[in-house]
Amino acid sequence: MVKKKLAFFTGTRAEYGLLRPLMDLALKDSDLQFELYVTGMHLSLEFGHTVDQIKQDRIPITEEIEILLSGDTPTAITKSMGLALIGFGDILKKRKPDMLVILGDRFEAFCVAAAATVAHIPIAHLHGGELTLGAIDDTFRHSITKMSYLHFVATEQYKQRVIQLGEFPDRVFNVGAIGIDNILKLKLLDKNEIQNVISDKIKYPYVVITFHPETIDCQSAEDQIKEILKALDKFNDMFLIFTKANSDAGGRIINTLIEEFVSRNPDRSILFSSLGQLKYLSLIKHSLMVIGNSSSGIIEAPSLNVPTVNIGKRQDGRIKAKSVYDCGLFANDIYKTINNVKEDIKNNRINYENPYYKKDTTITIYDTIKKYLNYNKFIKNFFDLTLKY
Structure with a gap:
């Protein structure tokens, strides 16, 4: 046969x-x-x-x-x-x-x-x-x-x-979303393993940032990432872990500007081209929050009990957990939303129920x-x- x-x-x-x-x-x-x-x-x-x-x-x-x-x-x-x-x-x-x-x-x-x-x-x-x-x-x-x-x-x-x-x-x-099934089955790294396996540069608390270009927007990818970096630069109390943008139109200029930011701030930031599923999800699990516009912040992060600051319009239209905080693509809006999330974490006010779980x-x-x-x-x-x- x-x-x-x-x-x-x-x-x-x-x-x-x-x-x-x-x-x-x-x-x-x-x-x-x-x-x-x-x-x-x-x-x-x-x-x-x-x-x-x-x-x-x-x-x-x-x-x-x-x-x-x-x-x-x-x-x-x-x-x-x-x-x-x-x-x-x-x-x-x-x-x-x-x-x-x-x-x-x-x-x-x-x-x-x-x-x-x-x-x-x-x-x-x-x-x-x-x-x-x-x-x-x-x-x-x-x-x-x-x-x-x-x-x-x-x-x-x-x-x-x-x-x-x-x-x-x-x-x-x-x-349901297959990514949540993966989270439940994978043995994720603990905090010590993150520093030993991924990088000993990583400090706690940290945030994970992934931003892809908005391909339907009059604002350029360069302007988009500049606003995000301007907002993040104000936070000296959390380490910044960046992952590279994808190959969409504008992705390369985003990566170039992140590289320049990290080179200027080597003690409080790091950039990864790729991490793989285990390392990436492990980083999210122990992070303070996810920042950017990756679908992982919408779909997977709630199941790891991690809030998301969802920036811009890329994910508009997707069903979102209450742990996802939407904000515009302007530095002041991003800065304010990150602070709101930090305050809600401190007061245990975040609902992580995931609409994508089955x-x-x-x-x-x-x-x-x-x-x-x-x-x-x-x-x-x-x-x-x-x-x-």
Whole structure:
């Protein structure tokens, strides 16, 4: 009997960490043939060359596809998308997986989804139905939804939005956020291990800062990060741990300005290109708060009982725990919000209930994928809502 071939796509450090437990299940399953396609920032020295982490984890890589150019302008990203379509067109023709697993909403994921659609390869998509109104990823996410056959969403509201896009309800599964499942299963580092394993420069208390460019905004990425650094510079009572921005348009100038800030403030700040899931989540667990606009501050941080200062519009539209404090992209607003969070921590006023939590997320996703892998036909029709005018 020929084994079904289940392929995974990864283009960033973040989505690899989220998918890792699902990959582990597939690798242990003797009924399936596992494949992994690696691309994007994983293969870039500038963004930490995180393909090395995948190899250290002993996850077998089937294909590596170079697509990133040296620039991060809209033109450069568009050209990278062209390279991705060409590369994945060739890879999917050669490998012929029976199903492809994609998480998220980045341009790399959109390109592999488009190539898979043309090649008649069914897609299992995680984290559809969400909104991030401050980023072009919003458009890519909904487009991937329309190209996918199975949908694993994180909340009931997101499920209804995927159905609203014309997807049949019996193929849309509210399973919760897979990242929370990872938190509950990983043995995170303690405070001493953080200083021994990650860096002995780290001092307590500290905050973790990750800021990606807002790709739908009239304010430049340079102006955005300058406002954040201006606010953070006022705090001498907490150590600043930065992680690099991604390869979106404007990401490089953000990283350059952070590097300059850290070089001027070596005793109270540090910058990491990439940390991996274990180190990153461990840092969040013992931090005073998360600052920036990463989805991890929205989805994972509440389950670690850590508040988030969510800056700007990138995450607008996402469901948020009460432990997430929104603020504008201006230094005074950021400074005031950080102080408000510190005061609420001091007075134990923060509710960390996480709207993204559900039990057994990973195994539910995997069991559902296995069930559908045995199907021979993956015909999609449009599900019409009953409209009242």
